[in-house]
Amino acid sequence: MKRYGMHIDIDRCNGCGACMVACAVENNIPPVAGADDRKGITPLRVYQIDNGEAYPNRRTAFIPMLCQQCGNETPCAHVCPQQAVDVDPETGIVGQMAERCLGCRYCMAACPYHARYFNWWDPKWPAGMEAALNPDVAPRQRGVVEKCNFCHGRRHAAMEKAAAAGKREIDPADYVPACAEACPSGAIRFVDLNAQAAPADSFRLLERLDTDPKIFYRSKKDWVKRNG
Amino acid sequence: MKPLIPFLAGALVALGAGWAGFPRVIDRARPQPVDFSHKVHADKAGAKCDDCHAFRDDGTFAGAPALDKCAGCHAAPMGTTAAEKAFIDQYVTPGREPQWRSYARQPENVFFSHVAHMKLGKLQCEKCHGNIGTTDKLPAHFEDPISGYSRQTMSMDACIACHRENKLEHSCMDCHK
Amino acid sequence: MTTRRAAVQIIAGAGVGALFTPAPWRLVRDTALWSENWPGIPRPKRGPISAKTTVCTLCPAGCAVRARCVGDQPVSLAGVNGGLCPLGVIGHHLPYYPRRVKQGAPEEARAAIAKADPTKRVAVLDLRPGRTASALYRKAMKDQGGLYLAPPQPGASVNLAAAKSVLSVGAPLFEGWLPPAEVFAARDRFRLVQIEREFSRTAAMADVWLPSGDVAEIARKLDGPVLVVDRTMSPAIVALNKEIGGWGQTVQAAPDFGADDLASVADGSIGVLYIDESNAGEYIPWQEIERKLAPNAVTVAFAWSPDGYARHAKFVLPTAVFPEALDDVDGRVTTPLLKAPEGVVDPVEFIAKASLADALKEVKPKEDGGWRLPYTGTLDATASALSTKVYQESNLLLAPRHVAVAPGAGLAENDAAVLETSRGRLPVRVVVDAGLPAGKVRFLGTPEVLDLCGSEEPKVVRG
Numbered sequence: 001m002k003r004y005g006m007h008i009d010i011d012r013c014n015g016c017g018a019c020m021v022a023c024a025v026e027n028n029i030p031p032v033a034g035a036d037d038r039k040g041i042t043p044l045r046v047y048q049i050d051n052g053e054a055y056p057n058r059r060t061a062f063i064p065m066l067c068q069q070c071g072n073e074t075p076c077a078h079v080c081p082q083q084a085v086d087v088d089p090e091t092g093i094v095g096q097m098a099e100r101c102l103g104c105r106y107c108m109a110a111c112p113y114h115a116r117y118f119n120w121w122d123p124k125w126p127a128g129m130e131a132a133l134n135p136d137v138a139p140r141q142r143g144v145v146e147k148c149n150f151c152h153g154r155r156h157a158a159m160e161k162a163a164a165a166g167k168r169e170i171d172p173a174d175y176v177p178a179c180a181e182a183c184p185s186g187a188i189r190f191v192d193l194n195a196q197a198a199p200a201d202s203f204r205l206l207e208r209l210d211t212d213p214k215i216f217y218r219s220k221k222d223w224v225k226r227n228g
Numbered sequence: 229m230k231p232l233i234p235f236l237a238g239a240l241v242a243l244g245a246g247w248a249g250f251p252r253v254i255d256r257a258r259p260q261p262v263d264f265s266h267k268v269h270a271d272k273a274g275a276k277c278d279d280c281h282a283f284r285d286d287g288t289f290a291g292a293p294a295l296d297k298c299a300g301c302h303a304a305p306m307g308t309t310a311a312e313k314a315f316i317d318q319y320v321t322p323g324r325e326p327q328w329r330s331y332a333r334q335p336e337n338v339f340f341s342h343v344a345h346m347k348l349g350k351l352q353c354e355k356c357h358g359n360i361g362t363t364d365k366l367p368a369h370f371e372d373p374i375s376g377y378s379r380q381t382m383s384m385d386a387c388i389a390c391h392r393e394n395k396l397e398h399s400c401m402d403c404h405k
Numbered sequence: 406m407t408t409r410r411a412a413v414q415i416i417a418g419a420g421v422g423a424l425f426t427p428a429p430w431r432l433v434r435d436t437a438l439w440s441e442n443w444p445g446i447p448r449p450k451r452g453p454i455s456a457k458t459t460v461c462t463l464c465p466a467g468c469a470v471r472a473r474c475v476g477d478q479p480v481s482l483a484g485v486n487g488g489l490c491p492l493g494v495i496g497h498h499l500p501y502y503p504r505r506v507k508q509g510a511p512e513e514a515r516a517a518i519a520k521a522d523p524t525k526r527v528a529v530l531d532l533r534p535g536r537t538a539s540a541l542y543r544k545a546m547k548d549q550g551g552l553y554l555a556p557p558q559p560g561a562s563v564n565l566a567a568a569k570s571v572l573s574v575g576a577p578l579f580e581g582w583l584p585p586a587e588v589f590a591a592r593d594r595f596r597l598v599q600i601e602r603e604f605s606r607t608a609a610m611a612d613v614w615l616p617s618g619d620v621a622e623i624a625r626k627l628d629g630p631v632l633v634v635d636r637t638m639s640p641a642i643v644a645l646n647k648e649i650g651g652w653g654q655t656v657q658a659a660p661d662f663g664a665d666d667l668a669s670v671a672d673g674s675i676g677v678l679y680i681d682e683s684n685a686g687e688y689i690p691w692q693e694i695e696r697k698l699a700p701n702a703v704t705v706a707f708a709w710s711p712d713g714y715a716r717h718a719k720f721v722l723p724t725a726v727f728p729e730a731l732d733d734v735d736g737r738v739t740t741p742l743l744k745a746p747e748g749v750v751d752p753v754e755f756i757a758k759a760s761l762a763d764a765l766k767e768v769k770p771k772e773d774g775g776w777r778l779p780y781t782g783t784l785d786a787t788a789s790a791l792s793t794k795v796y797q798e799s800n801l802l803l804a805p806r807h808v809a810v811a812p813g814a815g816l817a818e819n820d821a822a823v824l825e826t827s828r829g830r831l832p833v834r835v836v837v838d839a840g841l842p843a844g845k846v847r848f849l850g851t852p853e854v855l856d857l858c859g860s861e862e863p864k865v866v867r868g
Contacts, residue, residue, distance in 0.1 A: 012589065014579045014606045017795035017802055018491040024791045025481050025495060028449065031790035032798065040798020048801070050840065055811065056616050058840045060609050062801075088399030095401035099337045099441070123446055126790050129501035133449035134480050138337040138405040141446060152401050156339045159402075163344035164287025178481070184488035184585035185592070234411040238418025246426020254431060284453055291451075335441055336448055375438035 003071075003092040004150055005193040005214030006180070007202065008064055010224055012187035015062035019044055022182030026151055028139045032121045041117045043067065043148040044179050051223040061224050064179070064188060067115040067148040068205065068213030069094050075211065076107035076116065076147075092193075092214060093150050101144040108145060112209055116147045150190075151177035203228050255370035255379050261326040262319070263311035267364045273301070277353045277361060289342035292328045295319060329369045331380040332357065339405050349394075356382065452476035458485060459740040461493045462684050462727045464780050465533065466584035467734025468493060472742055479728060479742045487586025491802075495789035499709070499726045500743055502788045506711050509722035511750050517703045517720070518677050525676025525699045527551035529756055532686035534558070534662035535778075537733050537764050538753045542681070543663050545757035552675070555664035556687035559779045560638035561646070561656045566775045568595045568655045570627035574620055574635040574642065575601045579610050581784045582636070583777050595632075598623060603847065604840045616842070621645055630654050637781055659778055670697045681752045682708040682715070683724040684732065687782040688852050690859045691717050692828070707752035710788055713852045722750040731762060736771040783850040800836070808833045808848040808865050811841040816867060823868035824848065826861045832868055 023029070023044040032040060044066040051059045070076075074094055077085040084100035085107060087093075096116075108116045123139045133139065136153030140146060158174035172192065180190040198216035205213065205228055219225055269275045280293040299320045305312055319326050334340055345351045353361075360367065370379035391397050423429055452475045461470045461482075469485035470493065479497040482489060489496075499505075527549055529542045534555035546553045565571070565583060576582055578597065579589075599611035600618045608614040615623075624633050624645055632655035635642045646656040667689070676699045691714070698704065706718035709726040724730070725745035732739050753761040786792040787805055796804040803809055808824060810816055820835040824846075831854065841847060846865050848854060857863065 011610070012592070014610050015801055016491050016580070016585070016606075017799075018488055018494050018585075020794045020799065020801070021491050021786075021789075021791050022481075022494045024794050029791075029794075031793045033793060035793065035798045037797070037799050040794065042794055042798055045799050046801050047799075054839055055604065055842050058604055060604065060840055062606075062609075086400040088401055090398045093399070093401060095399060095404075097400050097404055099335075099404065125447065126501050126503045129498060129790060130447035131450060131478050132480050132497055132501070133447060135449040135451050135475055136339075136405065137449075139446055139449070141443065149401060153339075153405060155401075156341070156405070160287045160341045160343060163341060163348050164283070164285075166347055168348060181483050182488045182494050184484070184490060185579075185589035186487070232414075234414035235418035235421075238415035238420075239422030240418075241415075242419040242422030243426055246423055246428040250426065250428045250431070254428075254435075286454060288454065290453070335438075336446075337441075372435055372438075374432070374435035376442055377438060 001090055001194070003193040003214065005069065005092070005191060005198075005216065006066075007189045007191055007196075007198055008215060008217050009187045009189075010061050010063055010217055010219040011221065012185040013046065013062040013064060013183075014185060015046055015048060016184065017046060018182045018184060019064055019179035019188060020046060022178040023148070026134055026137065026153065026178035027146075028123070028133050028137050029146075030121060030123045030125055030139075035121070039118075039120050041119055041121070041146060043115075043117065043146060049224070049227055051227075059221070059223060061219065061221065063217070063228075065113065065115060066179070066215065067094065068113050068211065068215045069150070070211035070213050072210060072212035075110040075112065079106045079110045081106065091155075093152070093155075095149050095152065096145065096147045098138075098140040098144045098146060103143040103145060105145060111147075112206055112211065113213075116145050119144050119146055151175075154178070254372060254374075256373055258329055258369050258371050260329055260366050260369060262315045264366055265311075265364045266361050266366075268307075270361050281353075283343055287341070287343040292330070295323070295325050329371065329378065331367065331369060331378050332382065333377070334381065337405050339403055449480075450475055450478065452478075457740060457742055459728060459742060460732075460734050460737045461489065461496055462533075462730065462732050462734055462739060463492050463496055464490075464581065464685070464782070464784060465535070465734065465778060466581075466587075466780060467737060468584055468586065469737070470496075472497065472728065474742065477743070484586050487590055490581055490585045490784070491792070491795060492784050492786045492789070495786065495791045496727050497742070498789040498791060500729055500746070501790070502710070502726075503790075504711055505709055505726070505788075506715060506721055506723040507746070508748055509750055510720060511722055511755065514703070514705050514720040514722060518705070521703050522676045522699060522701065525702070526674055527677045528554055528670075528675045528679070528697075530554045530678060530680045530689075530694065531664075532556060532680070532682050532688075533684035534664055534686075535660060535735075536684075537768055538681070538761055539662065541753050541757040541759045541761065541764060542679075545759070552665045552670060553663065554667050554670075555662050556689050557637070557781075558662060558664075558687075559659055559781055560640055561643045562659050562776045562778045563632060563634060563638070564655050564657070564775045565595065565632065565777070566591050568630050568632035568651075570629065570631045571595050571597045572620065572624050572627060572631065572633045573597060573599050573601075573607065573611070574633070575599075576634045576636045576779070577605065577607050578634070579607045580605070582779045582781075587777070596628070598627070602842050603845055621648075624649055632656060634779070636779075638779065657776060667693065667697065672696050673699050675699060676702050678702060678704045679752070679756045680704065680706040680708075680714045680718060681756070682706055682710070682713050683726070683730065683752060685713075685782055688713065688850070688855050691856045692859055705755075707750065707755070716852070722752075722755070723748055724752060725749050731765065733765055733768055735773060736768055738765050738768055783855075785849060785851055803836065803847065803849055805849050805851050806831070806833050807836055808846055809836045809838040809841060810846055810865055811843050812837050812839050813843060814865070816865065821868045822865050824854065824857065824863045825866055826858055826863045828857055828859065828861070831857050833865070835865070 046064045084097045086095045158170040162170045180188045202216035461468045472479040473481045543553045597611040598613045599608045600615045704718040705720045706714040707724045708715045715721040728742040729745040795802045816835045824831045
């Protein structure tokens with residue numbers, strides 16, 4: 001039994017955004033020319049936080065925010081009227097089934113991390129770019145809610161590769177989500193939390209809500225830890 | 229009793245139309261582009277299922293064979309049937325891919341791994357696809373004009389029944405994209 | 406009365422009877438299935454999946470790329486030696502850039518060149534010198550007595566892996582100045598002191614940030630081997646490196662690309678100018694080039710983007726773009742992953758009448774020993790459609806035609822403003838960044854902005 005999660009080192013994130021675009025490539029997310037930062041679809045989104053002071057005492061840091069894969073009474077799974085959110089007992093991954101979703105957005109209200117995004121847009125790409133879509137993930141219609149599924153398409157490919165070799169266990173090297181693969185600084189690490197516990201000084205976001213998220217953040221800077 | 233007769237008459241007509249007439253209308257029989265005989269290829273060419281419906285090295289399933297596979301042997305006529313001649317004239321010579329109608333294609337959001345079912349599940353092709361290998365003509369393809377799927381497409385209930393029996397139900401995400 | 410009642414009864418009977426047939430249930434199910442497969446939703450192509458490796462040519466770093474291909478089509482890119490930058494990750498979308506230059510008039514260009522003033526000189530401006538194509542241009546110009554021009558290059562190459570301390574005077578070390586994955590792989594081996602007025606992303610990740618400081622004094626006190634850098638490796642910085650003993654260890658001479666010095670070219674002396682813009686590099690503001698052109702000079706720009714010199718050139722000929730192009734970086738040759746569309750012109754064929762493919766066959770990868778020439782150009786990802794994620798659907802990166810100003814500049818978030826210099830004005834949108842010192846303005850150095858500014862500091866005024 002696995003418990004997939006992430007160790008994210010905030011001190012290593014320089015806010016380049018390679019993870020965000022890699023996520024969009026992997027999940028066949030259309031570019032939305034008409035979107036602003038409130039209507040975009042960014043299952044992984046890097047936020048810039050600061051210590052609230054003015055120059056020259058201002059300090060900034062970048063926090064990659066994605067679905068925290070809550071383990072305890074997963075809020076979005078609880079409220080979905082369609083049972084479109086499914087918590088996998090074998091991996092701990094909270095899966096969003098866009099095909100069952102009817103777009104009521106109750107889950108978006110329930111998610112304390114604002115990690116869910118409503119798909120306002122028809123899946124349209126510039127002419128010819130549909131040829132470059134990823135066959136491992138199905139494009140969704142507008143009107144459903146989307147979020148990070150820890151790159152289920154890559155997990156499927158890893159499972160199929162293991163099955164071809166007659167094995168039921170996947171090789172960890174075969175299953176790396178797009179964001180972790182793309183990050184040039186290695187800030188995002190995808191791990192099986194049962195195999196690799198988080199470093200002692202890690203913190204999780206909104207711990208007081210007791211959602212048992214699986215994304216562990218680390219930073220040596222006190223003001224970042226206080227913000228978290 | 230008399231007031232009921234029109235009611236019953238209407239009901240009977242509807243029942244008749246629904247049970248006898250509707251199935252004929254809703255599923256349209258569509259011909260396959262080539263009159264292919266599995267039996268001939270199994271007997272004369274000694275082919276087994278995975279000679280043409282092959283697995284690639286990474287475990288993915290290649291599906292119905294592309295023109296290359298057929299043209300590999302049928303560059304020139306190998307028999308005397310009119311069907312083969314039509315195939316060579318219409319497809320091999322001009323290099324056109326036959327647009328086969330799929331019996332089993334699942335929706336886009338389904339992830340089905342052939343290799344997992346055959347290698348780990350130890351299933352035979354015939355269990356889900358029937359005994360196609362011994363037929364002389366391809367099965368009739370009935371297409372539903374509204375949904376676009378063939379009549380033979382497996383529904384999710386069928387998948388669940390077998391998975392439940394084998395205690396392999398974990399998460400929606402295992403099979404959905 | 407009876408017949409109407411009978412009619413109603415028949416209909417009611419039919420309705421109830423129909424419910425006991427498969428028809429209505431099947432129709433409901435079919436409608437649901439039909440709605441899943443709306444024609445507007447694209448279906449990803451299926452096919453055999455393979456991995457092909459090539460070299461990314463979007464900046465001089467030339468990161469090794471592994472492309473996951475479905476059939477012949479690359480569908481995602483990953484770095485072979487670590488992650489790619491955001492531009493590299495979506496590089497495979499560049500061929501589908503809606504504003505891509507598609508049509509050119511090569512025959513008309515050739516005719517105009519044939520009629521050009523023979524007393525004026527021919528010149529090639531190669532935005533990415535150092536390639537095999539560059540060597541072919543140089544040879545062609547030498548044979549014709551022409552000029553081979555290139556943008557200003559950094560004053561030295563650096564070896565980050567050899568440094569224990571790095572003193573950066575405003576160099577964007579963690580923002581694409583050197584190959585990103587290499588810089589971060591070496592991160593734990595050096596201590597970075599960043600001297601920069603603005604608290605930039607590099608400053609945020611540095612070990613020490615100083616808004617200002619005595620560079621020489623600080624450099625001398627750092628643990629060696631020390632590497633001192635600034636954005637362009639200016640002569641003063643190179644001299645300082647020599648003084649503290651880094652020469653040959655952390656700093657060495659930049660490769661000589663054999664370019665003629667644009668400043669020393671006589672004004673109005675160039676009659677035919679070829680600009681190879683197929684690979685971006687540091688952009689020379691147009692006015693500096695224009696003054697060297699003769700009055701009726703024929704300018705031919707080889708570009709895939711309409712936003713660079715294509716705005717000024719008389720003839721614009723479309724080129725292949727990564728990942729279609731055959732090219733090389735430091736002796737590593739690309740593997741084209743896609744075929745370039747019809748109408749594309751090969752600049753090497755056109756300018757040097759030589760075959761790049763043949764020349765590349767002789768090329769061998771070089772042992773670089775960790776030396777890298779920094780990149781001083783601008784990295785602008787907007788030609789890839791998905792860059793909306795970072796420029797628009799989030800406020801992570803500053804978008805083109807946006808400027809960041811410090812608070813107290815009299816401008817509010819999202820105001821319409823104007824970027825102003827003595828040369829003209831450009832409408833922009835305002836972003837307020839409290840991390841900027843008063844009076845400092847930050848913007849993306851796209852060609853239109855660089856043309857506007859030249860060497861002048863622009864002002865931002867309410868628009």
